[in-house]
Amino acid sequence: MATDLQVAPHAEVPASQRIINDFSIQVATVNGSGSQTANLVLLRSIFQMGVPVSGKNLFPSNIAGLPTWYTIRASRHGYIARKKEIDFLVAMNPETAREDVLALEPGRAVVYDEPLKLNALRDDLVFYPVPFDKLVVEVTRDAKLRRLVRNMIYDGVLARLLNIDLQEMERALGKQLARKAKALVLNKGALELGFKHTDEHLEKRDPFYLEPMNETGGMVLIEGNAAAALGCMMAGVTMVAWYPITPSSSLCETLIDYLRKYRMDKETGKATFAVIQAEDEIAALGMVLGAGWAGARAMTSTSGPGISLMAEFSGLAYYAEIPAVIFDIQRVGPSTGLPTRTAQGDVAFCAALSHGDTKHLLMLPATVEECYTMAMDAFDLAERFQTPVFVLSDLDLGMNNWMARPFSYPDRPIDRGKVLTEETLARIGEWGRYKDVDGDGIPYRTLPGQWGPGFFTRGSGHNAKAQYTERPDDYTRNMDRLARKFETARGHVPKPVVDMRDGAAIGIIAYGSSHVAVEESRDQLAAEANVQTSYLRLRAFPFTPELGTFIDRHDRVYVVEQNRDAQMVMLMRQELSAARIAKLRSVLHYNGLPVDARSVTDGILVQEGLKGEAQPETPRENVVSMVGGE
Amino acid sequence: MSSTAVTPPPKKTNRIGLETQVYRGSKTTLCAGCGHNAISERIIDAFYEMGVDPRRVAKLSGIGCSSKSPAYFLGSSHGFNAVHGRMPSVATGALLANRDLLGIGVSGDGDTGAIGIGQFVHLMRRNLPLIYIIEDNGCYGLTKGQFSPTADVGSKLKNGVVNDLPPIDTCALAIELGATFVARSFSGDKKQLLAILKAAIGHRGTCMIDVLSPCVTFNDHEGSTKSYAYAKDHDEPLGSFNFVPFFEDISVEYEPGTTVEVTLHDGSRLLLHKVDGGFDPTSKMDALRVLHESAARGEFATGVLYVEPNKPDFVTVLNVVDEPLASLPLEKLRPPKAALDEIMASLT
Known part of the structure; x- marks a missing residue:
């Protein structure tokens, strides 16, 4: 097979030039091809190596046949926001392969399906051709199964190229396919074959390496929606009404799994909860209100289009004073928008949802831990204030896997609010x-x-x-x-998290899933431009006094949001003095992809006059944003 | 003036010792002569006579003239006047939160047939234990007389606009969709409506009762099939029937073959005397045939059209604990720390 190799005269990259535990991998596949298992095994095995890691699934609104990208970032510094640049590409999708390769920066690496002949496109990348179709024949004779295990081969290839312990990967695979013995055997075969093929036929020439660290010990990997579901169960939810919608469905689906396992009465075998898949989001919230009125702890979960439908009932709940917990896993609007892409576009709408003078409490979780704790906070606040509470998560936080310390068992009883005795x-x-x-x-x-x-x-x-x-x-x-x-509630909602830097003229305000990008951006600003920043992370609406104090202590305050219209700033304009408002500037990211640190850093540096206009979107991202059907 | 002390006569009470006054509500704000007021009176009578504790009743409604009426009966019960066309969802949540509640929902023909048809359909499918009354006058009274989906073809507004569309038969729809007690009555027929309401209290499942209720202000004119005159002339009872509450041990004897007896959930009995010898209220096909045939003759078949006493209601189907969900203690609601630890261990 020597002719398959694009062998360069030199051997492996010398140790001094290696990039260890600090790069991104992107796997481009077709959705519906079973790539999710392979991608999660890859993510999990890096996590098991103790290397901080994050995974983001960029998928189309489609069942099967359209392009999907899964991006994994390993970061020895612990940065888990999306990284704009791709360092290591696995090109499995013939439809996008050309553009995927053309978008890479020089010096990056590409594993590709050999017949695609991608090596002809560029001479400044490292190419690794792999004959997936030939290899998969050795795994199974069943053509149907071949389609499903084909992707596992690239995990084996990457294990060899990136230096992932094959046993670690097999352990991750075992976890992923715990209850599917037959599939496990087949996938293991594919994994080992990919590894063996690489070992025998490919020469490592790129600089990207993984090495074991000790940064993830004792941690868990969990999606925000699962974390929120767990919080709902621990909050003692008794009534769940919902209508399927991406990216919210997995919250209620996971909750149903948990409830069926942990909330059946031991003596009678009956359910200590009721779950209804309603006819639409209007009915879902109506059921929640009826239940809340009658004393149940009731919740629903939805996304933007569902929130639009819930407007009338939200106003009733506010005015008639009925507790309700509403999760909004935000996606890109307006209208149907980009159903499988992320945004923070419902902030202003939720804050005043319904006609007339209406104001609602908003919870703004930024991490999976907060999806868990704020679910519990939301039920307590809803009953304490006899009002709807909106928990604003988003697709990025809700549907992707995030590292976290194991969640703590709640240390206080639930608050049922003022019920007359x-x-x-x-x-x-x-x-x-x-x-x-x-x-x-x-x-x-x-x-x-x-x-x-x-x-x-x-x-x-x-x-x-x-x-x-x-x-x-x-x-x-x-x-x-x-x-x-509402003023009383101001004293009870979660307070912002503030990191004040002495002498910093610049403050940054962010909320929700922008948090991880802002943390990384602050390091970039300090390292690249010697700009020190303070940081306030909002965790709820209405705002608490810490917000005004923070603005007062800085000359300029950048508010980072994932929407076009600076919606959180809109809300601040309603509450803050003119002097404070005058200090606010916006950094806005709204292309459907999770915000990255580079965009935040450049957004601030440009407005500070320390850098020219920000680079336009790379061609790669333009391609991504055009993809997707109904 | 005479100063003779007079012992007041003992006040009349029902089987749980409550006076009829307890079952009354606030003063009606509907038009004098409105059919809806007569329905409120029958609801008061039915709950009084059945001896239902008002504290376990939840009254629910949507928006419109009809939906105002729960304020005019059972004043000591909790009531919930929801948004237009969405009472079914609110009722669903409330009755699941507390399965001991007896739910009575009042809707109108617009609230049900137009804006609320979606929720109506799904309510019927679920067989939620709820008495669902449509106070049906064929028009929107509160917004001054516009057509509703049960308005007659050819009926005319004051400005000359004619209704071209056929009416929805809510009874036929409810039977088709899965309601387990379906009846039609007329607000002016005291005896029949009272018997139907009492039977509905004894049934566990969705009771859909369409009550023709003339709108004296906008739709009581000659030619309206929802007028007092028309309803009186074209009411076609499916036969007289008796309702025997579970607490009245009355034996009723009828000629064999002329009566259908249905035992309801609470043990009460519904005795229907056949008129034509062919109608069986436990047969969907019979009920739908009678509805279509009488409609073709320009008549309203009234009475209990369909009963399915043994179909499990929605609370039972969901296998919810016997105690109300709303009053479960924390130890039943929050799994132990071991459960959280187990979940966390699965995620490492």
Whole structure:
């Protein structure tokens, strides 16, 4: 097989020029080809080597046949944001292979399916041709199975080229296919064959190497949606109503799995929960409100189009004061938008969802740990404030695997909020459903079928006793109390995380999944331009006093968001003084891909006058953003 | 003036010792003579006579004249006036959260047949234990008389606009979709409506009751099939029927072959006397045939059209614990630390 090799005269890259544990791998495949197993095994085996790693699945809105890219980043520094540049390409998809290769920077490496003859395209890359079709014949005679195990061969190739312990990879494979003995045997065969072929026929000439580290010991790999599901279960969710939508579905699906395993009553074998796949998102939220009204801990999960449908019910929940937890796993809008791409585009909409004067509490998880803890916070806040709470995650956080320390078991009981008891009634004398007894804007409620007087819940005008009214003073008094309740909530929502640097003139504000890119960007700014920055990460709306203080302490404050219109800044404009608003500048990333550190760094340096206009999007990303059907 | 002390007569109470007053609501704000008020009265009578504790009743509604009416009965019960056409979803959540609640939903022909047809369809499929009443007047009263999806073909608005589209038969739809108790009545037929409502209280599953309820302001004119005059003349009862509550041990004897007896969930009995000897209320085909035949004659078949007493309701299908979900203690809701540890270990 020597003729297959594009052998360069020199041998392996000398040790001094090697790039160890700091590069990105991109696998380009066709979706529906079973590449997800191969990609997760690759991710997991790097994780098992103790090397900090992140994986991002860039997939089309399609079942099978369209291009998919899976990007893995190994970073000895612990950076887990998306890296813009691809260092190591595995080109399995004939449709995109040409463009994938042309987009690479010189010096990068390409493993490719031999018949594609990609080596003819460039002479400044390292090419590794692999005859996948010939090899897979040796794995199985079954043509159908061949299609599914073909991709596992590239894992074996990469194990050899990148120096991944084959046993580590087989362990990862075992974990991935734990309950599929036959598939495990076949895939193991493919893996070993890829390794053996590479060992015998390919010569390592690129500079990218993996070496074991000790940075991931005891950690877990989990998707944000699974973490949120776990938080819902630990929060004691009793009612789940949902409608399928990408990228939110896996939250409820995972929750159903957990509930069926851990929440069946031991004595009776019956469920301590009810789950309904509703007819649409309107009904899903209606069910959540009915359940919340009757005293259940109820939640739904959706994405932008579902949020649009939930607008009317959200206003009812705000005005009639009914607890509800709504996860919004944001994707790219407007309209159907890019259903399988990520964004933070629902912030302003959710904050004021529905007609009339409406304000909602927002939770802004940035990590999988926060998807877990904020799920629990959201249920407590919803019942404490008798109002909907929106948890704004996104596709990047929700559907990708992230490293995390194992989650802690909750250390406090759940907060069921103000439900009228006989003792409370004796204390307050007279009860009215919407009467502000404690001066915090939060009234006492009673639950149908349980102790306490009944009342009539309505979305029409009502007075403190829940009676119908159109009186101007009744209306104003009630709306002012609702505003007061919102002010009380300001003191109870998760506070921002602040890292103040002495003497820094520049502050950065971010939230949600932008966090990892901002952390890396701060290091870039310091290393490349000697720019020191402070950082405030918002974790909730309404804003807390820390925000204003942070802005006051800096000359210029950059707000990083993954939307076009600077939606969080819009919300800040409603609450902050003109002097504070004048200090705000935006760094916006909205091409559907997770924000990367380079974009943040360049966005700040350009506005600081320390760099020319940012580079236009690379051709590679333009291609990506055009892909995708319904 | 006389100062003779008079002992007041003992107040009349029902089987759980409550007076009828407890079952009343606030004063109606609907038009004088509105059929909906008569329906509210029958609901009060039915819940009183069946001896239902108002504290375990949840009243639900959508938007419209009909949907205002839950404020006018069972004033001590919890009520929920939801958004237009979406009462079914709210009822679904509430009744799953607390399976001990007895749910009664009031909707209108627009609230059900137009904006709410989607949720109506799925409610019927699920067989949620809910009494679902359509106060059906064929028009939108609260917005001044526009056509609803149950308006007659050819009916005319004051400005001359004519309705060209055929009405939806909500009873036929409910039977087709899976409701397990389907009836039609007329707000002016006190005896029949009361018996239907009492039977509905005894049934566990979705009870869909379409009640023709003339709109005295917008749709009571000559030629309207939803007018008092038309309904009185064209009401075609499927035969008289008796309802025997489970707590009244009455033996009723009828000629064999002339009566169908259906035992409901709570042990009450529904006794239907056949008119034509062919109608069986446990047969979907019979019910649909009767509906189509009477509609072709320009008549309304009234009474209990269809009963399926043994089909499992939605709460049962979901295998929910016997205790209300809403009042489960934390130890039943939060799995132990070992469960979290097990999940975490699977993710390393």
